[in-house]
Amino acid sequence: MEGMQAPDQPILGALLTEARNPATEHLDELPTLAMLEVINDEDAKVAGAVRAELPQIARAIDEVAARFGRSGRLFYIGAGTSGRLGVLDASECPPTFSVSADLVQGLIAGGDSALRLSSEHSEDSPEEGARDLAAAKFAQDDTLVGIAASGRTPYVLGAIAHAKKLGALTVGLTCVPGSAISQAVDIPITPATGPEVLTGSTRLKAGTATKLVLNMLSTGVMVRTGATFGNLMVNVRPTNAKLVDRAHRIIAAATGCDMEGAARLLEEAGEDVKTAIVMQRLSLSREAAEARLAAVHGVLAKAL
Structure with missing residues (x-):
């Protein structure tokens, strides 16, 4: 994958997730309770944005479940907050559904150390994204979910390009409709959460939307593949x-x-x-x- 070039990217400041939110321009001047009410009002918009993407999420669940039947696996990949949320969701699957730790895997730019310490420079390399996915022995029957609130992270785009060369299913989870990632994948999931409470801080509304979608993806796939009985977690391991x-x-x-x-x-x-x-x-x-x-x-x- 050497020499890979990231596609032309829009100016960062032009992205929906980077816009300034008029409702919070005077956030620091508000009494604490009023400040929290404004934040809560913005958070309340997230569920509606996710609901608009349910058809795409359902399609992704059915496609992933079908690949599980062919011994395929599910991979999440991202940088920063997006990567951490992917790793979190993957790590919850073995104790919740008693599945192998290999079945759902989370990869983050900069490796596991980036879960605690930021590694911002790592997200700028499409080659590194492709290498990390190849090192995990990603294969044709696997599914890659590339996660990036902005929809433009080179690390994620590099991983998507590698997955597509193998003929694997690709899903893009972003908060910017029409982004580079959304256009590159087979199934785009794009809850448009709008400007953040703190300008550009996508750990807030975009992060919440990402967590909601990942919850749906992993839970839905496990339900479709028989890891539950009704709403009971019958695969639970009684280890404590x-x-x-x-x-x-x-x-x-x-x-x-x-x-x-x-x-x-x-x-x-x-x-x-x-x-x-x-x-x-x-x-x-x-x-x-x-x-x-x-x-x-x-x-x-x-x-x-």
């Missing part, structure tokens, strides 16, 4: 006291048994929530329940 209690409550809710019975079932099922539910609902032994789940790739609704 809080999660053991949650596992008991999930079993009780799914089977109608009491908490004491749920605790007994979890133990008999080898600490596996789905096995415990199948055992109780279908009056099966642990071995028979495990076999039934294995036959449907662990999807509880199918096993029942």
Whole structure:
């Protein structure tokens, strides 16, 4: 990918996310409560901006879920706040849905040290974005979600170009409709959150919109691929006291048994929530329940 050139970029100050917000021009002159009311009013606009993108988010979820069926993986890549939010969402998937840490991965410009210490210069290199994605062994059946509030980050554009050369699915999550990233990807998701409370500080409304969309993407894909039962996290790993209690409550809710019975079932099922539910609902032994789940790739609704 050496010699890669970033596409022509609009002047930064012309971007929607860099515009000055007239509602907050005198923010520092307001009493604290009034200041917070203004910030809250701006935050309230974010959900509507995300809602306008639901068709695109739904399309991305269905496409990613289909690729999971072909052993594909989901990658997030970004710089600064965008990169951190991607890494955060990826890191929550293994404990929430009991999936491999390889299934959903987050990459950030500057590497893991940039999660705590800013590495702004890293975001200016499209070659570095491509190299980081290649180093993660990104492949054709994988999906790349490039995240950049401005829609113009060279690091992300370089990664997208690499993914497209492989024939992989590309998704762009930005807050600037019509941006370079939106035009480069297969599925653009562009909640237009408008000028920030602090001019250009996209960790605010744009960051909130990004978190909302990433929540939807990962949760929606896991629902579509059978990691839940109704709204119950049946893939939960009972690895500490809080999660053991949650596992008991999930079993009780799914089977109608009491908490004491749920605790007994979890133990008999080898600490596996789905096995415990199948055992109780279908009056099966642990071995028979495990076999039934294995036959449907662990999807509880199918096993029942």
